[in-house]
Amino acid sequence: MVTPSSSRVERARWVLLAYRLPREPSSPRIAVWRKLKRLGAAQVLDGLVTLPLDSRTREQLEWLADEVVDAGGEATIWLGELASRTQERTLAAAMTGQVAADYSRVIAAAEQAAEEAPGQRKRSLGRLRRELRRIRSRDYFPPSEREQAVAAVEALAALVEEPVG
Amino acid sequence: MRWATREHCHVDRAACAWLIRRFIDARAEFVFVADPADVDDDATPFDMRGVELSHHGGDCSFETFLRRYELDDPVLWEIARIVHEADLADERFDAPEAAGLDMLLRGLSMTKDDETMLSLTGPLFDGLYEFKKRALLLGRDPA
Numbered sequence: 001m002v003t004p005s006s007s008r009v010e011r012a013r014w015v016l017l018a019y020r021l022p023r024e025p026s027s028p029r030i031a032v033w034r035k036l037k038r039l040g041a042a043q044v045l046d047g048l049v050t051l052p053l054d055s056r057t058r059e060q061l062e063w064l065a066d067e068v069v070d071a072g073g074e075a076t077i078w079l080g081e082l083a084s085r086t087q088e089r090t091l092a093a094a095m096t097g098q099v100a101a102d103y104s105r106v107i108a109a110a111e112q113a114a115e116e117a118p119g120q121r122k123r124s125l126g127r128l129r130r131e132l133r134r135i136r137s138r139d140y141f142p143p144s145e146r147e148q149a150v151a152a153v154e155a156l157a158a159l160v161e162e163p164v165g
Numbered sequence: 166m167r168w169a170t171r172e173h174c175h176v177d178r179a180a181c182a183w184l185i186r187r188f189i190d191a192r193a194e195f196v197f198v199a200d201p202a203d204v205d206d207d208a209t210p211f212d213m214r215g216v217e218l219s220h221h222g223g224d225c226s227f228e229t230f231l232r233r234y235e236l237d238d239p240v241l242w243e244i245a246r247i248v249h250e251a252d253l254a255d256e257r258f259d260a261p262e263a264a265g266l267d268m269l270l271r272g273l274s275m276t277k278d279d280e281t282m283l284s285l286t287g288p289l290f291d292g293l294y295e296f297k298k299r300a301l302l303l304g305r306d307p308a
Contacts, residue, residue, distance in 0.1 A: 031223070035255065038254075038255065055173065055175075059175075060253075062214055063214075063220050063253075065214070066214050066215065066219070066220060067220075067223075069215075070221070070222070133264070137254065
């Protein structure tokens with residue numbers, strides 16, 4: 001039996017957090033949900049989330065697991081890979097779609113900010129640069145919108161640098 | 166005293182090790198383990214899942230150390246804000262220095278073993294402490 005080697009090397013590894021939190025109080029649930037969102041974690045099922053495995057994503061999910069346990073819940077960390085390559089692509093595409101939407105909002109906001117008064121425009125630039133950094137930190141499968149968003153914010157920066165009047 | 170933490174140190178563990186040597190235990194010895202279950206009984210574990218000197222209530226381990234050892238030096242709390250953001254990036258604090266520190270230490274951890282890492286980051290945190298101390302006394306960044 002010959003297994004095509006390419007199908008083995010390309011398979012991504014994932015870190016998964018399986019967790020359950022008491023329904024009340026709701027504040028730990030919300031805190032965990034916010035942190036998962038900031039990390040860009042994909043929801044596999046209710047109470048099962050995943051990220052592409054690296055030392056940072058694993059550590060961040062491990063801390064979240066501790067937070068769940070501290071809040072009276074249950075949590076376990078798993079490492080794994082998807083058996084189906086099609087499902088892996090579907091999962092990656094869903095994660096790409098999420099950040100693509102975030103980048104699109106930055107592009108629209110940058111275009112809008114170009115019409116603003118100079119002072120306001122400069123503040124918008126700072127805000128959009130921070131937003132771009134945040135999105136990039138959870139961008140595991142970059143969409144084409146990423147380059148467009150970077151270009152849109154740079155175009156705004158060029159406008160800000162122009163002397164007034 | 167012996168202190169144990171996870172191998173492949175990053176910013177929180179490096180900062181804690183510096184804090185221990187400088188403010189808690191000048192003769193501290195560090196051991197690095199792959200799994201919390203590997204910690205010997207005579208070593209105090211830190212920055213590991215399920216131990217006291219670790220992340221708690223949204224704090225990173227460095228902040229936990231400051232609370233547990235009642236280190237109320239405002240310069241250390243300034244450093245804690247940076248370490249927190251470099252480690253967790255949850256925007257609890259406004260610490261623009263964090264992104265740079267995170268990158269520098271992440272790079273070091275890719276090229277150096279844990280012992281070397283701590284010997285390099287120790288002087289770095291000494292310098293950061295001195296800078297933040299002067300900044301606090303002056304009320305602005307020192308030249």
